[in-house]
Amino acid sequence: MHHPLDILLADEINTARDVILIQYPGKVIGFREIYLHEPPKAELKEFLALEHSGRLSPTSPRPARLARCLFDVFGSKNVPEIHEALVDVVLRKTVKDEKVGSKQHANLILPELDTLVEVCQASPMFRKVLSEINLPEGFEVVIEPWPYGSPDDTDDNRRYFQGLCFARDTRLRNPDSNFYAFPLPFIPVMDALKREIVRIDRPATGGKGDSLTGQTHRPDIISHCNSSEYVPELLTEGTRKDLKPLNILQPEGPSFRVTNQSLVEWQKWRFRVAFNPREGATIHDVWYDGRSVLFRLGMSEMTVPYADARPPYHRKQAFDFGDGGAGKCANNLGLGCDCLGVIKYFNGYLAERDGTAKKAPNVICLHEQDNGIGWKHTNWRTGRAVVTRSRELVVQFVITLANYEYIFAYKFDQAGGITVETRATGIVSVINIDPGKSSDYGNVVSSGALAQNHQHIFCVRIDPAIDGHENTVLIEESHPVKLNRVTNPQGNFYEVRKTPVERSSFFDANPSLNRVVRMVNTHKINPISGSPIGYKFTPLATQLLLADPDSTQARRAQFAQHHVWVTKYRDGELYAGGRYTLQSRKEVDGVSDAVKRGDPVKDDDVVVWSVFGITHNPRVEDWPVMPVEVFQLMIRPADFFCKNPAIDVPSNKNLTSELVSSDCCKQSHL
Amino acid sequence: MHHPLDILLADEINTARDVILIQYPGKVIGFREIYLHEPPKAELKEFLALEHSGRLSPTSPRPARLARCLFDVFGSKNVPEIHEALVDVVLRKTVKDEKVGSKQHANLILPELDTLVEVCQASPMFRKVLSEINLPEGFEVVIEPWPYGSPDDTDDNRRYFQGLCFARDTRLRNPDSNFYAFPLPFIPVMDALKREIVRIDRPATGGKGDSLTGQTHRPDIISHCNSSEYVPELLTEGTRKDLKPLNILQPEGPSFRVTNQSLVEWQKWRFRVAFNPREGATIHDVWYDGRSVLFRLGMSEMTVPYADARPPYHRKQAFDFGDGGAGKCANNLGLGCDCLGVIKYFNGYLAERDGTAKKAPNVICLHEQDNGIGWKHTNWRTGRAVVTRSRELVVQFVITLANYEYIFAYKFDQAGGITVETRATGIVSVINIDPGKSSDYGNVVSSGALAQNHQHIFCVRIDPAIDGHENTVLIEESHPVKLNRVTNPQGNFYEVRKTPVERSSFFDANPSLNRVVRMVNTHKINPISGSPIGYKFTPLATQLLLADPDSTQARRAQFAQHHVWVTKYRDGELYAGGRYTLQSRKEVDGVSDAVKRGDPVKDDDVVVWSVFGITHNPRVEDWPVMPVEVFQLMIRPADFFCKNPAIDVPSNKNLTSELVSSDCCKQSHL
Structure with a gap:
């Protein structure tokens, strides 16, 4: 028996999935989230009161164990319906199932970000803008997916993602080289449902005094950028050598x-x-x-x-x-x-x-x-x-x-x-x-x-x-x-x-x-x-x-x-x-x-x-x-307590602390 | 040869003392402070520039090594003169000696606080106010010396100290029992030079709505106070027992x-x-x-x-x-x-x-x-x-x-x-x-x-x-x-x-x-x-x-x-x-x-x-x-540096960290 605040474990999540799938026979379901729906406070309070009083028994009333499921239902229409359902994972039944309003967008899932990358890579429009710039040999384009932020008034309410673009120096043969050092002034915008690039924004690259929209960048767009690495094997001067280990040891284990x-x-x-x-x-x-x-x-x-x-x-x-x-x-x-x-x-x-x-x-x-x-x-x-x-x-x-x-x-x-x-x-x-x-x-x-x-x-x-x-x-x-x-x-x-x-x-x-x-x-x-x-x-x-x-x-x-x-x-x-x-x-x-x-x-x-x-x-x-x-x-x-609650913390000396040895601190000539 | 910023060591302080004493033959001198007078910045800058450029030599110019000495010169007058002098401890001579203005008071020294305690204890006036209250058996009066704060407009500019008073339960036979839990509403004021109690202030002990000055306390002044100990041997419930040691070990010594x-x-x-x-x-x-x-x-x-x-x-x-x-x-x-x-x-x-x-x-x-x-x-x-x-x-x-x-x-x-x-x-x-x-x-x-x-x-x-x-x-x-x-x-x-x-x-x-x-x-x-x-x-x-x-x-x-x-x-x-x-x-x-x-x-x-x-x-x-x-x-x-100066800090794993053992975290029955 789980505590009502325990998170859903794997079998419970899978149960919730099964219940939802059974409910939508023949439909393609894409799940976004399945996790514990915390019990209503009234029920939880009652349970916790029993627990803290020591009167909890196997027959005590327990809040229903509910999974909150957010999922897309794909049908004939281009736009899937987004549903939010509550599934009782003990009784294996749906207790609520509501469509999310069409004005709202379900929070993103990581596969949507992968989609943006794939769609960009396949996009002729994207290839075309890239052809306008000269990337140095060995550099490849990296797309960093971002939420679209707020749509403009002129935008419709389609589901968009935007990509910030960078270039990565593949000659380093290190997948963790820092591509952020080489930013590109293109922001592809994807319609997530159509899986297509609808537009590529071209932000200005100017400075003080330049216009808010004017394109001023040169074709050799990153020739003035410098590599800026952080993974240790790419640091030209290596890591510092004079940091000695500081270990935290708890020989009797933790106090928790x-x-x-x-x-x-x-x-x-x-x-x-x-x-x-x-x-x-x-x-x-x-x-x-x-x-x-x-x-x-x-x-x-x-x-x-x-x-x-x-x-x-x-x-x-x-x-x-x-x-x-x-x-x-x-x-x-x-x-x-x-x-x-x-x-x-x-x-x-x-x-x-x-x-x-x-x-x-x-x-x-x-x-x-x-x-x-x-x-x-x-x-x-x-x-x-x-x-x-x-x-x-x-x-x-x-x-x-x-x-x-x-x-x-x-x-x-x-x-x-x-x-x-x-x-x-x-x-x-x-x-x-x-x-x-x-x-x-x-x-x-x-x-x-x-x-x-x-x-x-x-x-x-x-x-x-x-x-x-x-x-x-x-x-x-x-x-x-x-x-x-x-x-x-x-x-x-x-x-x-x-x-x-x-x-x-x-x-x-x-x-x-x-x-x-x-x-x-x-x-x-x-x-x-x-x-x-x-x-x-x-x-x-x-x-x-x-x-x-x-x-x-x-x-x-x-x-x-x-x-x-x-x-x-x-x-x-x-x-x-x-x-x-x-x-x-x-x-x-x-x-x-x-x-x-x-x-x-x-x-x-x-x-x-x-x-x-x-x-x-x-x-x-x-x-x-x-x-x-x-x-x-x-x-x-x-004034919650009647004194400093830490007054009973022992003031024992820590016996493993040491004085510095004299060789770290000798006199030398001025 | 000391660095100009090195503090004065014992022999230098004693030298400064000797120079001052020689300068005031026959006078009683009471020292308050002797410590390094930091060199004028112009001289120190010059020295540091040589030091950092590696061009410092034994013959380089060095700022004079000066001791700032604050001391009382007792003479025939009741009020000692307070002097602030600078002594060159290498040349063993005074380079400056000024009287501190009579409107100002030299900062206190700890013996003055001891004096307040002694003078209170000997004061008939103080004994008299104490006789008005009933201290429980075994309680003794403790005087906590404080600076006088700002004198009132009606006060002259004599040197005063005030004492806050408390009572200590000697029956505990522990000199560190917490006397602050038993405050007494008397504030003796001492003239530090005359070494006498000039007045005993009697602050109000009332609460909301009581007057700012009215005396409302009862003779059994601390009978409603409770002991409030902090030294571990006096804690009635002892110290907590479930705090396990956490040791910080630096097996290769410090990095400094x-x-x-x-x-x-x-x-x-x-x-x-x-x-x-x-x-x-x-x-x-x-x-x-x-x-x-x-x-x-x-x-x-x-x-x-x-x-x-x-x-x-x-x-x-x-x-x-x-x-x-x-x-x-x-x-x-x-x-x-x-x-x-x-x-x-x-x-x-x-x-x-x-x-x-x-x-x-x-x-x-x-x-x-x-x-x-x-x-x-x-x-x-x-x-x-x-x-x-x-x-x-x-x-x-x-x-x-x-x-x-x-x-x-x-x-x-x-x-x-x-x-x-x-x-x-x-x-x-x-x-x-x-x-x-x-x-x-x-x-x-x-x-x-x-x-x-x-x-x-x-x-x-x-x-x-x-x-x-x-x-x-x-x-x-x-x-x-x-x-x-x-x-x-x-x-x-x-x-x-x-x-x-x-x-x-x-x-x-x-x-x-x-x-x-x-x-x-x-x-x-x-x-x-x-x-x-x-x-x-x-x-x-x-x-x-x-x-x-x-x-x-x-x-x-x-x-x-x-x-x-x-x-x-x-x-x-x-x-x-x-x-x-x-x-x-x-x-x-x-x-x-x-x-x-x-x-x-x-x-x-x-x-x-x-x-x-x-x-x-x-x-x-x-x-x-x-x-x-x-x-x-x-x-x-x-923008002081050209990148995060910590970018070269090694990201090595700490090898002494451990997972909790399973016995701290087993399942038990709800």
Whole structure:
């Protein structure tokens, strides 16, 4: 018997496939996704209450185990119908089957990207544009498939994909040589259903002062580009030799336990790890020391709009969770590469186009790490120092989206804190720029390669369960107070104001008021402070979406325009940018629509969405692979406990640490 | 022959003492500080240029090796004269000797704090107030010396210290039992020169609605307080038992080299580490791969103002660098406690009251650490992932100021980045509050103990030397642009504006414009991007000083009222809050005065000051010792290099990482 939050395993996915296939006899079915449909919260709450009370038995009521199936039904018409069905994999029957509206596009699957490459290669139109340029001997064209972004007003609503083009130096005889260093100014656009190239966009390659559309490039289009390798065997100067090994050893094994597929227990924390094709790793039913903290935590969406004003670059806007899916793009992690120490890997399961389950090995890693001093105090009277290390438990996954990588981590610490970390790395998106020019739209990071200015805006969805499901969001601010005889005679006082959020709404970060979001349970009062127990976070004050509100980039990414959204929980409302972002013209059923309902959220089942990101005006140092840019959203207990929960962490000396030997540090002559 | 940046060793300090003593025959001299007076920049630049060019010889000109000596000269008058002298410790002569203005107070030395305790204990006035309360049997009074803060307008300018009072339960027979849990509402004020208690302030112990001055406490003043221990042997439930060891082993030793006392070389970085009683560890002459980056980097100042409106709590305002000195309060670090792996410790040298050098062992630790993935890219066509770890070199020191601890770290990474990290920990400052009350001035963190709201505002001083000493500060902002046919037809464009700072001035963080500070050398153009080479940082958008501008708290901490200050370099101008902060009424010769000079700073020897901090409204979880609150100022190359400097970091697998064994992860029954 699976736990209701356990992901679907291979046999369950295959069952769902079979049920769907039986239902459509004679039809060609192309599956897009099959994964666990999380139970309605009402049912899950009931189950979890039984589980946590120890009263769960084999006869306890259990939520139905449902597979969410997204699939194309090919019929006589040119355009397949896209269906979203729920299949009960225990009862082997469909409980729901709905057509997806024809205005919306199902999120992409990787075979569609392969199709673009094939179609381009076979396209006479594509061959023709290539014939206009002179590629040096040994260079071959590489097509990098991208979502189409938002269609222009003049476009119909067909399913398109676009390709960014590059050239690869085959003379290196290395399939991993960096073709991004040789960008070509062609963007073939494919009609995915007709499987044909309908148009080849020819973006400008000019610089400051040049027109937005003028073709200025020379036929020897990449003769001014230079190779920019990152795989070690192609580095002309090799790798550095003076880095000595640093090993993390856990001779007694890890401090965590993983049981029953998904249940993680570590240092008073207890939670479940799941995985789905859209969000990647998700965290569920988070408890600390026998008390509930969160119902669910996940990366909800991100958008990456590019700021190059020249058409068609406005269509470079990825929704990396909604368009493709973080789970589908998750890396298979490697021991000793993506984390150190003693590692537990979790596998995911995806569906092939024919619906067959496909194991996605090692898509999540779980490990402990040291994060420096956790707390310390020295009594100066006695000289006695008590110092503890901060140990963290990290649930990590890494996704690759064409050129770019993101590393996501949920970090749990011993002081009751949860940190959601994102790291951006990979290869910045570059386009061809004429020799010797510079641009208002980005930075030249390699000769002939312009890295365009862009933003990455993330949304983390926090479904709190602060000692129960009826929670309230308080906005806490620290306000200056004018010096006055009555309340502030010396001018040093400042006022801390806490305001409950009454109805679903949005807020922005406000560092000048030290705005803090507290998620509290007003029914549970901290016996020490007399305040309601809670968790808090400070919204990260990063720049929001810059695109003009009237642009399609902005219309389809409403979520990226405020730092904090507060909504009332609804089953299935997981996606800040809406369920279907691919080729959207605007955000539909995203968090901004949820807020518009104006639901009462005080003392209710509330969901909090935290938006942050980076305006990324690339540096030359971001090339050819950028060093990680790190963001951390810190969710911390605030009067949830009756003392520092890490006060009982042992302060033992680590006995394997060593002094440097003298030979690394001898005197030499000046 | 010492390097001009090497700290003074014991014999040099003793030489300086001898020279001063000879100069004042028959006088009683009380030393406060003796440490290296860093050479004038003009001389040091000349020396460093010779050093880096390899042309340094024993006959090269060298800056004089000067000791800065701060000392009291006791004469017939009641008030000693305070002198600041410079002694050439090679020529054994005084080159300068000035009296410190009588309006200013020399920074405190630890014996003055001992004096307060002694004087209180002997004071009949103090005994009298204690007789008014009933301490339970076995409790003894503990006096915690503090700087006096800013004197009131009615105070004369005598040298005062104040004591916060607590009671310690001696029945535990443990000198490290936590007396802070038992606060007493008395604040004795001592005239330091007369060595007598002049007054005992009696702050209110009330809560919301009570008057700012009314005495409401009962004679059984701590009967409602509870013990709150943190030393492991006093924890009633002991320490947690399920944390398994995590060891960091470097079998081939560290990757760094420390030679000639202060020179650190690691992964293309080369810099010097120094130490002084005021700033603690400082970093000098920072180069990466043969190119100059910074001339000097240090923590300049911090202020900790408390927001309790009730007198005399407006005088709780510490300047932890200027009042006492981070170096004087630096912890002696322990192997396996404050950092893991292979550690190099640096010793400091301070001066005793009689001027004799005193070794301060292990005040700085140097070690490497792993910081997760450094960069990664997976070629999805081939499945080849190249992933490197980010190794950091950490220069760390920890200071204890009465109840509080700060951990400061300068972290160097392989991608040319420098991160200045501060961690706040230790015990929050608490005062007595009547049973059952809550307060507008803080949070009750333990029965009877109110942790007052306060701020910590830090200032980091960055003296750049971006490939030379003539540098320019550019303010870079990303501005939205209205959709328009000419420059922004699709509304996706945003404009990046860079504005040079012409004259010394201040700025605030502005996340809504993504304001970034770039320190560039306009004479050195990045050959790839065509932009001037530089380093950048994003000012941390944290709340600035909240106190009313007319309050003494604000007047003495002008530096804490803006996020970024840009000044023209002047020898000795190191302290954001001014040289003498102890008992100041306003900031004198701090960074705000430096800015007022209006110096031209473009293409000049410029200094950049970064201010950030935390508004700390304490949580119950901050008690009895608070988990670290971490802040990171990230200084990053921006077109300084021609590619990611970490691209040559090896991507070798770590061979000691292990999979979890199956017994940690078996299935068990639901």
